[in-house]
Each structure stands twice: as C-alpha cells, then as structure tokens.
Amino acid sequence: MIRLERVRLGYDGRLVLRDLDLEIAPGEIFGLVGPNGSGKTTLLRAISGRLSPHAGAIYLDLRRLSELSPQELARELAALEQEISCSFDFTVREIVELGRLPHRARWQRLSAQDHRRVTRALSLTDTLAFADRTIHSLSSGERQRVWLALALAQEPKVLLLDEPTAHLDLRYQFEILGLIRHLAVTEDLTVVLSLHDLNLALRFVDRLALLSEGRVIACGAPETVLVPHTIERAYRVRVRRLEGDWLIPEGVA
Amino acid sequence: MKRWKSVLALGVLSLLLAGAIALGIAVGAVPISPFDADPRHRLILEQIRLPRVLLAALVGGALALCGAVMQGLFRNPLADPYLLGIASGATAGAALTIALHLDIYYWGVVPVGAFLGGVLAVAIVYRVAQTRWARLDNYALILSGVALAALFSAVTSFLLFYAGAAHDARRLIFWILGGLGGAQWFYVVGLLGTLLVVGAALLLFARDLNALALGEEMAAHLGIEPRHLRKVLLFAVTLLTAVAVAVSGTIGFVGLIVPHVLRLIVGPDHRLLLPVSALGGAVLLTLCDAVARTVLAPAELPIGIITALLGAPFFLFLLRRRAQLGATL
Secondary structure: OEEEEEEEOOOEEEEEEEEEEEEEEEEEEEEOOOOOOOOOHHHHHHHHOOOOOOOEEEEEOOEEEEOHHHHHHHHHHEEEOOOOOOOOOOOHHHHHHHHHHHHHOOOOOOOHHHHHHHHHHHHHHEEEHOOOOHHHHOHHHHHHHHHHHHHHHHOEEEEEEEOOOOOOOHHHHHHHHHHHHHHHHHHOEEEEEEOOOOOHHHHOOOOEEEEEEEEEEEEEEEEHHHOOOHHHHHHOOEEEEEHHHOOOEEEEO | OOHHHHHHHHHHHHHHHHHHHHHHOOOOOOOOOOOOOHHHHHHHHHHHHHHHHHHHHHHHHHHHHHHHHHHHHOOOOOOOOOOOHHHHHHHHHHHHOOOOOOOOOOOOHHEEEEHHHHHHHHHHHHHHEEOHHEOOOHHHHHHHHHHHHHHHHHHHHHHHHOOOHHHHHHHHHHHHHOOOOOOOOOHHHHHHHHHHHHHHHHHOOOOHHHOOOHHHHHEEEOOHHHOOOOOOOOHHHHHHHHHHHHOOOOOOOHHHHHHHHHHHHHHOOHHHHHOOOOOOHHHHHHHHHHHHOOOOOOOOHHHHHHHHHHHHHHHHHHHHHHHOOOOOO
C-alpha cells in the first residue's frame, strides 16, 4: 500500500505539490490525470523516491520511503520514465538483465535464478523473440515492452509508469495497456500510472485521482471522477459525456 | 556464448599485446633480440628499452580505460580525458610544479600537481555544465572542456615562455608534446600499481555504467545513486589520468579511439568493454611508440604527434558520421 500524507514538494521556488494526500491500495491499477503542469510527473517522482518532500511523508507498506536504501527501494518498486533513451546499443536481454541489479551485490554475477527471472520477464512481455536484437533496431512499441520487461525483472510489488502510452499509435496504446492490466493480475502488482488521454483512463484504471495545481481535486472510480464539472474545474474545458462513456470536448470554458 | 565472447576478446587482445611488446623491444636505434647476450645490449634492454615499452603499454591502457569510463559516465561516445580538460589541467599542474622547481625536493610532487590540475579542470567543467536536479548538460560539458583545454594550455605555454632556463624549458616541452623517452623503472611500477588498483575499482562499477546508459533517472530507479557514482568515477579517472600524464605528458586521442572502436566489436557492456579497452589502448600506444622510435631513427618523433595524426581524422570522421545519422551531442 502507498500512502501520501500532506506532501509538499517543489523546485525552482515553485510549489508543485501542495499538501497532497493520497492512498493507493495493493493490487489496484491507479491512474493519475490532470492538465499539463498539474504535478503528475512530480508525484510519480516523489513516490519513486527520486524527489523527497519538503514537508509531509510518503509510506510504502507502513515504512517511510526515506528509510529505505536505493537498492531496497528498487526491489520493492520499479519505475519507468516517460521517455527512456539508451545511449549505447545494448541488446534487449542485456537491458532486461539490468533489472536484476538491485538483487545482486556489486561483485556477484547473475545466478541461474536471475537468468530465469530475466527470461520470464521477456516472455511475459512477449519480447523473448527479439531478446538478442539491439534496442535501437526496435520500433517504439516494441521498445515500450522491453522497458516493461526491465521493470518486471526487478520483481517489484509496485510499478510506476509515466504516460506509458505517449508516442504510441492507437493499436500499441491498447496493446500496452492490456498488457499492463494482465501483468497486474498475474504478477500481483500495484500499478500507478499517469495518463493524458481521459478516455483511456476511463476505460482502463480501477481508481484514479484528478490533479489540479498540485492538489487532488477528485479521487475514486473513473466514472465518478471524470464527470463534466470536475473536468471543467481542472482543465477549464467543457465536455459532454456520450453514451458508452466517451468524453468529447465541446469548447473552452 | 557470452562467456566465450569475453574469453575470445580478452585472449586475442592479450596475444596482440604480447606481440606488440616483443616488437617494441626488438625495434629501435639499436636492434636487439630479447635473448641477446651482449652485455651492452642487455643494459640498453633492461634500463632503457624494456621500461619504455612497458610504460607505453601502461599509459595507453590507462588512457583508454579512462576514456571508456568517461564515455559511459557522460553517456557520450565522444568523451575522453582530454576532451573534458582533465589532461590539459593535469599537464598545467605538472608544468607548474616543474616551473616552481618543486620537483627537485621530491619527484612525487609532479603527479600530485598533475592530479590537482586535473581535479580543478573537472570541478570547473562540472560546475559549468550542471543544470537543475544535478544533471549534466552534454553540450556545456564538451564546450567547457574545450575552453578549459585552451586555458590550461595557455598556462602551460606561459610557463614554458617564462621558464627561460634551458633545462626547465626542455622538460616542459616534453610534457606538452608527450613522450615516453623519460621512462624509468619507478614510473613503470608507479603507473602499474595505480592502474591495477583503480582498474579493479572501476571494474566493480562497470554494471552501474551499464545502467547509466538508460539515463540518470532510470539508473536511480535501479537502485544506483547517480551523483555518488559520478563522484567516485570522476575521482578514479582523474587520478589515473593524472598519473599517466605525470609520466608521459600529453598523449591525446588514445582514450577516444580505442573504446569507440572496441565498442563496435565487442558491444557496449562495460564489464567487458573496460578490460578490453585497457588492453587495446596498451597495444595501440606500444605500436605508436615503436613507430615514433623508428621512422626518423636515430632521432625520435614525439609520440603525441603520431596519436594526433591518427586520432584527429578519426574524431572528425566520427563527428561526420553522427551528423549524417542526425544525432546530437
């Protein structure tokens, strides 16, 4: 379980998260939505331990995040950045093997068990077929699955994803979100992800929080959060809900 | 299969190194075979040629290893100890200790001066290129390195100009042009010791460099502290570069070419790339030194000229290829 208590966080003299409270239950797929600059990425960075709050506290299973060493944290929690680039042309397998780093001491080689975990992560994400190809030879949809395999190789309890569907076409968006949903069940993961597309969020997550100016202005089941008046409050855009739950924008509020 | 690749690469390069060293011993102003019994030849062999050839191998290994680490650390295949000003800082530091005659009390102040100069260069480059959230801007990094290299060579040139006394001036020129003519056994032992200790430490961090290829944020998500890693590795690289510069002066481009070429052959995994680069650098510089001693024999060409003749066109070629691929620094 992840719990944030009155978290305040900012940089460059600007407050990004303002006394934010949030609770995420184990095993759920939790979405973060909100306009640009509302604090989604900062919130994910805070949960991943990369930014520490100026005030307030973040708990992971009753332990304060700040008490965990980076290695310990990396065994509990895997996080993927919105844009990941690889500066050298590693093979897919070499990259996924990096997911085992938090489980090995500096001088230890990968064990047989590590290799099994890597192969499992590759096959779960359907990337085993191109495990020996290099990362730069893959399409962006294939790469996205490789990053997921890397995260799975960490054997985390929590998976944090910053807009996993950005830059993917419609088919890959559905494919990757379907895969994440499948993995959440089979691998017993808690998934926290930010999404830009409200319609995808509406269909895909168990619960979500709508962020605006560093605060949660609505939290709960997607169909109760993504209603016209909360959306207008956060995005300053009027929307209408169609039958079958699609939201369409009607004009700037 | 992977294990085999490592064994093969390390084996082939070790053989090449043995060959290069044998060649380096054999050629020179006086042709000598390793089994020569003539006592005068044995003296040349033991006191001049052998330390020199070994020093060439060690300097080449140290510089190439440092280059491989810097390329991984800055996620930039064009980084090397010279490009970021470490080596020019080290040269200026070494030159200063000589110009101030500090080295007449104890030879060890020269590497210390080199190290401090290198640290100063890194500190400045680091400070200039640091952006929000303690990240480093690659453009600023390279360009400030270039500016610093110019600044430090100005310092070195000024010292040369100021030195006046023929003896000092000659020793300073040695540092500026780079050379292995001053090889002595205790240089060999000192650099070997540093290379073994620092190299072993660097190997322990090879896996962190692999993770860093995905960016500092991703490396951090894998349990690595990028800031800590950068400090440790920069310290190690500066130390090793400084000792190499202190015994051989300015020898450019080895740290750039060798890791770059070997990455294309053995792949980017730093656990293999680091040791392979060290061996490859040793082979390259041993051969360059053999050329330096023979092309104008009995006169000697400064080795820095040869590495620059090889390296500068290679560097331009790399830049051109990157430009064609549309890659930015």
